Amino acid sequence: MTGSQRVVLLACGSFNPPTNMHLRMFEIARDFLHRTTNYHVVAGLMSPVHDKYGKEGLVNATDRVQMLRLALNSSAWVHVSEWETHQDDWTPTREVLQYHQELIDSMVNGNVDPTVKRQRVDGSTAWLTHLSGSTDAVTIKLLCGADLLESFARPGLWKDEDIEALVGKFGLVVITREGSNPYKFIYESDVLTRHQRNIHIVTEWITNEISSTKVRRALRRGDSVKYLVQDSVIDYIYKNALFDTHNKG
Numbered sequence: 204m205t206g207s208q209r210v211v212l213l214a215c216g217s218f219n220p221p222t223n224m225h226l227r228m229f230e231i232a233r234d235f236l237h238r239t240t241n242y243h244v245v246a247g248l249m250s251p252v253h254d255k256y257g258k259e260g261l262v263n264a265t266d267r268v269q270m271l272r273l274a275l276n277s278s279a280w281v282h283v284s285e286w287e288t289h290q291d292d293w294t295p296t297r298e299v300l301q302y303h304q305e306l307i308d309s310m311v312n313g314n315v316d317p318t319v320k321r322q323r324v325d326g327s328t329a330w331l332t333h334l335s336g337s338t339d340a341v342t343i344k345l346l347c348g349a350d351l352l353e354s355f356a357r358p359g360l361w362k363d364e365d366i367e368a369l370v371g372k373f374g375l376v377v378i379t380r381e382g383s384n385p386y387k388f389i390y391e392s393d394v395l396t397r398h399q400r401n402i403h404i405v406t407e408w409i410t411n412e413i414s415s416t417k418v419r420r421a422l423r424r425g426d427s428v429k430y431l432v433q434d435s436v437i438d439y440i441y442k443n444a445l446f447d448t449h450n451k452g
Contacts (some may be wrong), residue, residue, distance in 0.1 A: 206241060207241050207243035207306075208241055208242050208243065208296060208333075208340070208342065208451070209241065209242075209243050209245045209340065209341040209342070210236070210242045210243070210244055210245065210249070210341065210342050210343070211244070211246045211248060211303070211307060211334060211341060211342070211343050211344070211345055212229060212232055212233070212243060212244055212247045212248070212265075212346050212376060213226065213247075213248040213249075213250060213294050213299070213300060213303055213343050213344070213345060214247070214248070214250070214345075214346040214347065215250045215252065215253065215287070215299055215345070215347075216249070216250075216251065217252050217256070217267070218249060218251045218267050218270070218271055218415070219256055219260070219261055219267060219414065219415050219419070219444070220262075220267070220270050220415060220419075220432060220440060220446070221249070221270055221271050221274045221415075221432070221433075221436060222269075222412040222413045222414065222415055222418055222431060222432055223411075223413060223430070223431060223433065224411050224414070225249070225274075225322055226274060226275070226281070226433075227396070227411060228346060228348070229278075229281050229346065229377050230303075231347055231378055231405055231407055232378065232389075232403075232405055233280075234243070235403070235405040236376065236403065240294075240403070244279070244280075244415065245280075245333075245334065245341060246280055246330050246334075247280055247281035247282065247346070248281070248282055248283075248284045248303065249271055249275070249281065249283055249284065250269060250283075250284045250286070250287045250299055250329075250442065251267045251271060251283070251285075251287065251288055251386070252287060252288075252293065253287055253288055253290055253292060253293045253294060254288070255292050256293045256294045256305050257293075258306070258448070260419065262445050262446070263397060266287075266443060266445060267279070267288075267435045268283055268285055268288060269439060270436045270439055270440070271283045273304070273430075273433060273435040273436050273439055274433045274435070274436050276433075276435065277391075277415055282330040284303065285304070286299075286302060286410060287299055288415055295362075295365055296365070296369065297364075297365040297368045297369055300343050300345060300368075300373050302323060303308075303343050304342070304343045304373070306331065307331070307334060307341045307343065308341075309337060310331045310332075310334050311334055311339075311340065311341055311358070312426050314337070317371075342373070342374075343405060343448040344374045344375065344376050345369055345373055345374070345375050345376070346375075346376045346378070347375060347376070347377055348377070348378050348379070349360040349377055349378070349379040349380070349383050349385050351377075352375065352377050352385055352388060352395075352402075353385075353388055355389075355392065355394075355395070356388070356392065358429075360393075362395075366394055366395060370394060370398040370401055370448075371394075371397075371398045371399055371401065373401075374398075374401035374402065374403070375401070375402045375403065376403045376405060377402060377403065377405065378405050378407055379404055379405065379406055379407065379424070380406070380407055380410060381406060381407070381408060381410060384447035386404065388414050389402060392416060392438055393394075413431050416430075418431055418432055419446045422440065422445075422446045422447065422448050423446065423447045423448075
């Protein structure tokens with residue numbers, strides 16, 4: 204696309220388990236950006252959180268990575284990044300974006316240090332190879348739901364410098380539901396208002412209330428989650444008795 208700015212959409216989360224809504228977010232965001240901006244989305248990344256995140260009921264990273272791989276098997280442009288799960292501890296979202304931005308810059312510019320080179324040969328970063336055909340810059344943007352945007356207002360949850368970097372340096376693509384009012388929330392925040400041009404609000408008009416929490420509840424109760432989660436992921440969950448499914452089936 205002539206004159207377009209190349210971007211990679213990155214979503215951080217537990218993905219416990221990954222649902223069809225997690226996958227839909229990427230499609231919705233890409234459609235919106237291609238239709239209303241000069242951004243060209245070249246890849247999507249899903250970065251599952253580290254095991255030490257401490258969330259109750261969080262299954263181990265190995266299982267969550269495998270479920271993501273299965274869920275994304277039919278996608279040609281969204282991929283799993285395992286980097287966050289391989290760290291020694293939980294990593295702040297800002298640092299996750301910074302790492303991936305530096306990784307992309309190294310590939311595009313050809314300045315690959317030994318640490319990044321080792322990451323490149325990992326199969327989970329094979330998506331990088333098609334970025335090397337052009338020297339045009341590629342920027343990372345955080346793909347998230349409106350709940351993350353609103354969490355910026357919770358005292359003590361985010362460092363001010365992290366919010367500044369996420370919104371000012373990288374930018375947000377926020378998937379929101381009909382009836383919500385993210386613009387009011389942005390208006391009430393000085394930081395968000397200052398960087399409003401770097402926040403893209405995408406309304407999901409085809410409402411979808413699927414959440415990992417609701418899927419886990421259904422699984423515990425032995426209810427069907429077909430069409431909420433990819434079939435391959437459902438099979439994996441039951442095969443490995445995840446989410447208290449050992450007595451179900």
